[in-house]
Amino acid sequence: MVLWSTHVKLNAMKLIFKWLLSAAALLCVAYLYDGVMVSSFFTALLAALVIGLFNMVLRPVLVLLTLPVTLVTLGLFLFVINALMFWAASGVLGGFQVRDFGAALLGSLIYSVFGMLIDAAVERRRFK
Numbered sequence: 001m002v003l004w005s006t007h008v009k010l011n012a013m014k015l016i017f018k019w020l021l022s023a024a025a026l027l028c029v030a031y032l033y034d035g036v037m038v039s040s041f042f043t044a045l046l047a048a049l050v051i052g053l054f055n056m057v058l059r060p061v062l063v064l065l066t067l068p069v070t071l072v073t074l075g076l077f078l079f080v081i082n083a084l085m086f087w088a089a090s091g092v093l094g095g096f097q098v099r100d101f102g103a104a105l106l107g108s109l110i111y112s113v114f115g116m117l118i119d120a121a122v123e124r125r126r127f128k
Helices: 002-032 041-065 067-072 077-092 101-124
Strands: 036-038 096-098
Touching (some): 002 036, 077 096
C-alpha cells in the first residue's frame, strides 16, 4: 500500500514538473518567434494546460478522421493537426495569441521540439 502511494506521488510530481516546464517552453516560443504572444507566466500555465487537454481529447479524433490524408501525405498532415491544436488554444485564452495559421504551424513546431526535450529530460531524471 505504501509503495502504491509513493508511486502516485511521484507521478503527480512528474506531471506538475512537466506542466511547469511546458509553460516555460511556451514563454520561450513567444520570445523566439514574434508570431506567438504570451502575456504572463500564469497565461502560459493555462495555455500549456489547454494545449495538453486539446492534444489528449481532440487530437486523437482529428488524427482518426484525417487518416487517409495523413497516409497520402506520409504523415506530414500531423503537423497541420498540431498547428490546429496550438491555434485553437490561442482562440480559447485571452492572453495567448497566435497571429495566423502560419504562425501556429511554426510556433507548434518550436513548442514540439521543446516538448521532446522536456520529455527526454524528465524521463531521465529520477524523482526520489
